Every structure is written in structure tokens, then in C-alpha cells.
Amino acid sequence: MQLAGKTVLLTGASGGIGRCLALQLAQAGARLILVGRGLKTLEALCASLAPVDQPHRTLVADLRQQSEREALAVICSDLQVDILINNAGAGEFNWLEDSSSEAITDLLELNLNVPIQLTRLLLPVLKTRPEAAVINIGSALGSIGYPGYSVYSASKFGLRGFSEALRRELADTAVQVMHLSPRATRTALNSNRVVAMNEAMGVAMDAPEYVARTLVERIREDRWSAQVLGWxxxxxxxxxxxxxxxxxxxxRKQLARIRGFAQNSDNRQGRKAGVSHTGEAS
Ligand SMILES: NC(=O)c1ccc[n+]([C@@H]2O[C@H](COP(=O)([O-])OP(=O)(O)OC[C@H]3O[C@@H](n4cnc5c(N)ncnc54)[C@H](OP(=O)(O)O)[C@@H]3O)[C@@H](O)[C@H]2O)c1
Known part of the structure; x- marks a missing residue:
């Protein structure tokens, strides 16, 4: 798919992967609609994007709120969005019995319900476009359940299932569906403890620029099939x-070590604040 001239709605634009995606998509000629909760961060990013024919836009929204998603969809319909990238997400590295009920609900809402609902709202406009796509950013942990990530894995397994079924549902339309699953990536989603665990256990962590570059290449080359990134x-x-x-x-052989990182007292403290960006191994 040609990116030049396309309008892309990007959620989680202010985050590690989102920021790199915005820069590279704009470089490829796409017009960006950047979504996040912090206006200043979005505006600074917007100002740094390569200019294209139509001006890039920022939209502040808490995607957990249905009313804000609906307002977003109205604007996107006016702007004739061609590509929706569901990238916003949060991480949770915790033994299940240590997770609060609210944290579980919040994580499932953001990582699973939000992309499903946003896709439902945007499909009417996407179906009017000559070439369109829904791209869901999953995770390697959406294919491999890992201790400490039971809730995160549940959300990402769910997103993978949603993407697969939707791709088949839309097979006779011009809307492509891609599900991309990065492995651990160096962003704020991963706490120092997760980074320490990954280093101790020899888990590779990719640069967010690499994830963004791979996604942009796949769109350009029409490679829509699901894929876990990295060997x-x-x-x-x-x-x-x-x-x-x-x-x-x-x-099972690594369980005691993983538990040591997950049940560290600093990690428990962080969790009490709600859904924390406590990261991703793979
Ligand atoms: N980092 C990894 O190791 C890794 C690996 C595999 C997959 N992934 C996936 O990649 C995606 C991006 O992650 P990242 O690593 O770039 O994380 P990140 O740097 O923590 O960014 C998360 C983004 O989500 C946005 N967000 C959070 N809550 C939101 C809400 N309620 N409404 C609107 N936006 C919200 C944040 O924006 P504001 O806070 O500014 O609103 C931020 O832009 C996620 O889906 C993640 O699961 C990450």
C-alpha cells in the first residue's frame, strides 16, 4: 500500500513505539492524526514531523472513555481516515494474586476493549476508502503465555483473536487487517525491573525505531499476515x-527467577497506584 497521501489515525502516539511510528509514517508521506492524553507532548511531536500535503493533527483523548472515542470517530470520519493503528497500551508484570481488581479491569479495557470499540466506530469511514487498513499492535506475549503476564497475555491473546477473525470478516472488502507482535522493546512500558530481568535472562530487547521501520515496510509491501517479530x-x-x-x-525451570523479579517489593509498591507501565519480557 502506498503511504503517500494516506491519513493515519495513530493511538499511543506519545509513547516509545508510537513516536517512532509517527516520524517514519510522516517521512513516508502519510498525514498523521496523533492521539494521546497529553497535549504538549503531542504538539511537540506534531511539530517535528515531516510536512505533507495536508497538515498533521493532534487529538487529546482518554481512549478508555466511550464518549471520547465517539468524538474521535466523528472527527476521523470528517478527515477521511484510511488507516487506523491501534497502538496505545499498557503493561503489567505481576503475579495474578498481587494484581488489584481495578488494575486488571483497566488493562483489559485499554489493551483489548479500546481497539475493538475504536475499530467498530471507524469501520464505516474505512469502508468508504479505496484502500484502507486496521493495524493492531499485539505482542509476542499474545502468542506465548509467560508468568507474571497473565492479564497482559490475556489482553494480547484476545487482540490476536480479534484481528484474525476481523481479517476474515473483511476479506471481501478493501480493508486490510494486520496484527503485528513485537517482542520486548526499549520503551517506558518496561520498568527497570523488567529490563533487569530481561538482561539477566538473556531476553533481547528491540529498539522502537526497528519496530516502527518493520511496520512501515510491511504496509508498503502489502504484507498483512500476522507475525511475531524477532528470533x-x-x-x-x-x-x-x-x-x-x-x-x-x-x-518451569525459570519460574523461581521470574517470581523473584515479579514479587520484588518495589514492584508491589508501584502497582498500588493502578495500572503501571511495568512491562514486557518475551
Ligand atoms: N515496549 C514493549 O516491550 C512492547 C512489546 C510488545 C508490544 N508492545 C505494545 O506496543 C504498544 C505501544 O507500547 P509502548 O512500548 O510504546 O508503550 P509506552 O511507551 O508506554 O506508550 C503507551 C502509549 O499508550 C498511550 N495511552 C495509555 N493509556 C491511554 C489512554 N487511556 N488513552 C489514550 N492513550 C493512552 C500513552 O499515551 P499518554 O500516556 O500520553 O496518554 C502512550 O502513548 C502497546 O500496545 C504495547 O502493548 C510493547
């Missing part, structure tokens, strides 16, 4: 799908 994570996802007991066995 060996893509291989692990395949093994887990074919022989989950094998993955159970290898993760």
Missing part, C-alpha cells in the same frame, strides 16, 4: 502453538 521469539511462538507442554517445561 528466537517467532520460533518459540510456533513451538508453543504446536507443543505447549514443551514450553511449560522450559518456563
Amino acid at each position: 528466537p521469539e517467532r520460533f518459540y511462538a510456533w513451538v508453543n502453538a504446536c507443543a505447549p507442554a514443551m514450553t511449560d517445561g522450559s518456563i
Whole structure:
């Protein structure tokens, strides 16, 4: 798909991956509608984007609020959005019994219900466009359940299922559906404790620029199929799908170490504030 001249609604634009995506999409000629909760951050990003024919826009919205999603959809209809990128998300690295009920609800809302509802609201305008796409940013943990990530994995497994079914539902329309699953990536979503765990356990962490570059290439090359980014994570996802007991066995050997990072007292403190950006291993 040609990106020049396309209008892209990007959620989570102020975050690590979102910011890199905005810069690279604008470089490719797309006009951006940047969504987040902080006006100043969005405006600074907007000012740094490569100029295109029509001006880039910022839209402040708390996507957990249905009324704000509806207001966003009205504006997007007027602006004739071609591509929706559901990128906003939060992380949670916690043993389940240590997670608060509110934190679980908030995370499932943002990571799963928000992209589904936003897609539903935008489909009418996307279906009027000659070429359109819904792109959902999942996670390697949406293919491999990992201790400490039971709620996050639930949200990302759900997003993967939603994307697969929707792709098949829209197969006779001009709306493409892509589900991209980055592995651990260096952004604020990952706390110092998660970074320390990843380093201790030899888990690779990608640069957000790499994730953004890969996504932009895939759009340009019309590669819409679902994919986990990076080796060996893509291989692990395949093994887990074919022989989950094998993955159970290898993760069981690491369980005590993982628990040590998840149940660290600093991590518990952070959680009391609600859904925290406490990150992603893979
Ligand atoms: N980092 C990783 O290791 C990793 C790996 C695999 C997949 N992912 C996925 O990649 C996506 C982007 O993550 P990231 O690493 O870039 O995280 P990040 O840097 O923490 O950014 C998260 C973004 O979500 C936005 N957001 C949070 N709550 C929101 C709300 N209620 N309404 C509107 N926007 C909200 C934040 O915007 P404001 O706070 O400004 O509103 C921010 O722009 C997520 O879906 C994540 O699950 C990340």
C-alpha cells in the first residue's frame, strides 16, 4: 500500500513505539492524526514531523472513555481516515494474586476493549476508502503465555483473536487487517525491573525505531499476515502453538527467577497506584 497521501489515525502516539511510528509514517508521506492524553507532548511531536500535503493533527483523548472515542470517530470520519493503528497500551508484570481488581479491569479495557470499540466506530469511514487498513499492535506475549503476564497475555491473546477473525470478516472488502507482535522493546512500558530481568535472562530487547521501520515496510509491501517479530521469539511462538507442554517445561525451570523479579517489593509498591507501565519480557 502506498503511504503517500494516506491519513493515519495513530493511538499511543506519545509513547516509545508510537513516536517512532509517527516520524517514519510522516517521512513516508502519510498525514498523521496523533492521539494521546497529553497535549504538549503531542504538539511537540506534531511539530517535528515531516510536512505533507495536508497538515498533521493532534487529538487529546482518554481512549478508555466511550464518549471520547465517539468524538474521535466523528472527527476521523470528517478527515477521511484510511488507516487506523491501534497502538496505545499498557503493561503489567505481576503475579495474578498481587494484581488489584481495578488494575486488571483497566488493562483489559485499554489493551483489548479500546481497539475493538475504536475499530467498530471507524469501520464505516474505512469502508468508504479505496484502500484502507486496521493495524493492531499485539505482542509476542499474545502468542506465548509467560508468568507474571497473565492479564497482559490475556489482553494480547484476545487482540490476536480479534484481528484474525476481523481479517476474515473483511476479506471481501478493501480493508486490510494486520496484527503485528513485537517482542520486548526499549520503551517506558518496561520498568527497570523488567529490563533487569530481561538482561539477566538473556531476553533481547528491540529498539522502537526497528519496530516502527518493520511496520512501515510491511504496509508498503502489502504484507498483512500476522507475525511475531524477532528470533528466537517467532520460533518459540510456533513451538508453543504446536507443543505447549514443551514450553511449560522450559518456563518451569525459570519460574523461581521470574517470581523473584515479579514479587520484588518495589514492584508491589508501584502497582498500588493502578495500572503501571511495568512491562514486557518475551
Ligand atoms: N515496549 C514493549 O516491550 C512492547 C512489546 C510488545 C508490544 N508492545 C505494545 O506496543 C504498544 C505501544 O507500547 P509502548 O512500548 O510504546 O508503550 P509506552 O511507551 O508506554 O506508550 C503507551 C502509549 O499508550 C498511550 N495511552 C495509555 N493509556 C491511554 C489512554 N487511556 N488513552 C489514550 N492513550 C493512552 C500513552 O499515551 P499518554 O500516556 O500520553 O496518554 C502512550 O502513548 C502497546 O500496545 C504495547 O502493548 C510493547
